[in-house]
Amino acid sequence: MSVSALYVHESVKDLPRVHHILSKLTVSHQIITDVRQAYADIMKAPDPIVKGKSALILTRNKGTFLRPCPGTRGYTCCGYRVLRVGTYCTMDCSYCILQAYFHPPILQFFVNQEDLMAELKSLFATRLIQRIGTGEFTDSLIWDRWTDLSRVLVPTFSEQSSCILELKTKTADVSALQGLRHNRKTLVAWSLNTPRVIETEERGSADLSARLTAAVRCQEEGYPLAFHFDPMVIYEGCEAEYAAVVDRLFASVNPENIVWISLGAFRFQPELKAIIRRRHPHSKLIYGEFIRGMDGKMRYFKPLRIRLYREIACRIRQKAPEVTLYFCMEDDEVWEKALGRIPPRGGGVKRMLDEAAIKKCGLKEG
Amino acid sequence: MRTESDVPIEKIDSGEETFRITTCPCTDDLTASIRSCGLINLPILRDRGSTFGIISGFRRVEACRQIGFSRIPARVVSRDLDESHCIRLAVTDNALQRPLNPLEASRIVTLFSRIHPDHAALAEASTLAGFPLHPAMVEKLITLGRLPHPVQEAVAEGFITLPVAMDLADLDPKGAVALTTLFDRLKLGFSQQRETILWATEVAGREDLSIADLLKEPALEEILNDSQSDRVQKSLGVRSYLKKRRFPYLVGREEAFKKCIKKLKLGADVFLLHPRDFEGPAYSLTLQFNTLEALSARKTTVDRILNDPDFKKFLEQ
Numbered sequence: 191m192s193v194s195a196l197y198v199h200e201s202v203k204d205l206p207r208v209h210h211i212l213s214k215l216t217v218s219h220q221i222i223t224d225v226r227q228a229y230a231d232i233m234k235a236p237d238p239i240v241k242g243k244s245a246l247i248l249t250r251n252k253g254t255f256l257r258p259c260p261g262t263r264g265y266t267c268c269g270y271r272v273l274r275v276g277t278y279c280t281m282d283c284s285y286c287i288l289q290a291y292f293h294p295p296i297l298q299f300f301v302n303q304e305d306l307m308a309e310l311k312s313l314f315a316t317r318l319i320q321r322i323g324t325g326e327f328t329d330s331l332i333w334d335r336w337t338d339l340s341r342v343l344v345p346t347f348s349e350q351s352s353c354i355l356e357l358k359t360k361t362a363d364v365s366a367l368q369g370l371r372h373n374r375k376t377l378v379a380w381s382l383n384t385p386r387v388i389e390t391e392e393r394g395s396a397d398l399s400a401r402l403t404a405a406v407r408c409q410e411e412g413y414p415l416a417f418h419f420d421p422m423v424i425y426e427g428c429e430a431e432y433a434a435v436v437d438r439l440f441a442s443v444n445p446e447n448i449v450w451i452s453l454g455a456f457r458f459q460p461e462l463k464a465i466i467r468r469r470h471p472h473s474k475l476i477y478g479e480f481i482r483g484m485d486g487k488m489r490y491f492k493p494l495r496i497r498l499y500r501e502i503a504c505r506i507r508q509k510a511p512e513v514t515l516y517f518c519m520e521d522d523e524v525w526e527k528a529l530g531r532i533p534p535r536g537g538g539v540k541r542m543l544d545e546a547a548i549k550k551c552g553l554k555e556g
Numbered sequence: 557m558r559t560e561s562d563v564p565i566e567k568i569d570s571g572e573e574t575f576r577i578t579t580c581p582c583t584d585d586l587t588a589s590i591r592s593c594g595l596i597n598l599p600i601l602r603d604r605g606s607t608f609g610i611i612s613g614f615r616r617v618e619a620c621r622q623i624g625f626s627r628i629p630a631r632v633v634s635r636d637l638d639e640s641h642c643i644r645l646a647v648t649d650n651a652l653q654r655p656l657n658p659l660e661a662s663r664i665v666t667l668f669s670r671i672h673p674d675h676a677a678l679a680e681a682s683t684l685a686g687f688p689l690h691p692a693m694v695e696k697l698i699t700l701g702r703l704p705h706p707v708q709e710a711v712a713e714g715f716i717t718l719p720v721a722m723d724l725a726d727l728d729p730k731g732a733v734a735l736t737t738l739f740d741r742l743k744l745g746f747s748q749q750r751e752t753i754l755w756a757t758e759v760a761g762r763e764d765l766s767i768a769d770l771l772k773e774p775a776l777e778e779i780l781n782d783s784q785s786d787r788v789q790k791s792l793g794v795r796s797y798l799k800k801r802r803f804p805y806l807v808g809r810e811e812a813f814k815k816c817i818k819k820l821k822l823g824a825d826v827f828l829l830h831p832r833d834f835e836g837p838a839y840s841l842t843l844q845f846n847t848l849e850a851l852s853a854r855k856t857t858v859d860r861i862l863n864d865p866d867f868k869k870f871l872e873q
Binding site for chain 2: 264477
């Protein structure tokens, strides 16, 4: 999706970085003194959620760039850190929480990179093992067509050895990553799903073949890889289709180069249901057998999650016995029944993933 | 300008219902009152030349017809009186007489929407006319006015609330009517209605069925036509059927758990509960006792739970 409305906050209008971004965009921009001016334009649209996907604000991040992943109560978290480079996404996945998360939803790119770099420098100075991702509030790679984000972040991470940057995406354009000095301190991760789910629920994203081809290109560039089967959708025949995705994955990439694979069944805040029904009336996603989880989110009935996880984990294990496999936000029962082990309390998942990063990416603490 | 006149009743066109707000039919009480005291509040009519249209007083005119009056006293306004003035007269006359039901409120909103497209202005005009209205209610009342008649009537009769009507407004009209008929038949309460709408909508959505067709399925017909069941049992049967259809695995697990509990014969002092929707981390066991002997007896029950192969299997699934 191309940018059709462009706003520049008055406080950043003279930054060279802003001029560089503007030179990449053909649409004329409007200087604003308050982001609410842009919000007001968005809210006039019949579907502000769609409008916000083509409206971009270049502004300053007034808060911190680095934040702990919000996690969720009652389920095991992996101790991830989020690097907030921007917000929202150009793709239109039916299940995306960002539809309900931002009010109003709009693309924002934070141009005060000096502040971001200062935060990273402080973090690197601690020399503690950290896993950091930019794909929590946006897709990591959508910004590269307009900005120098990856061209700045990847070499920056390459110059230290305690932190790994994870770029998570559903796109296939990895050209910005080519030729960058990465020193295996950036891993490129794809969200994977069945072709059926990609076609029906992940509007505007790259298809599975394109994602895997892009992963191969990154592998050839020496980047470590990760994959996230998340959100997994339960439907009749889904086990066989997810197993086929696993087969295609391992037919494409070398398991030795995979740092981790996560599994996570679709879960959502209850308020997202009405948005999905209104904006994606043909989607059957919300008709799954959902119950209210311990964190208030809607989740598939646990035995159904376990059944799917068990089958797909087994398939992954057949193909790559050594790969680090984990669940995003599941409890001990699910770990035990689907993977046959429970991560130790007090940061077991975090340690497991840190060790995977140490082993595959050469991270060092201290 | 309004003048009081004696109007020949056959010249009053009761079929013209532009300004009709009331949903109540003419009642014997009203007829008896007019017989006894005459018309205390005069209907307001609009002079249309050879006939008169009714602005307010539809029930009063009907009562007078039933009594057999040939002429009735009325306030008559000029045919040139603008529409907004007529609407204000209709609203004020109705709103100040009695509490209005949601459908009558909807008619008021529909009338005002002819002259005030903006919701805030509409709410203000209604408030000034004696029917206080919050702008947030306007859209809902307009929606209510577009619902199929059986649903509107159910709202007017009070067995469907406005929030339920709004849920029904999201459905296809046949589905909304089919559910309304079901609610009337089973006299379901507010939360039961909403639950039924949700389950029926989601089953139909998942299975590419219309709600009307879902509600006509033989299994449901059988429950509804079972001459051995009373209304409460039928209501329970319909909701259980829909829940099972919507959540087959969850209901299956609940049933399996109940079966285990029944087999374990826990007695009245031991309670074994599963986590809500089997999602939480732990089952809970409560033992009630007042002496050590009683506690010792509970221990036997606990041992029975521990050694039951079916319960073990259930937990491992």
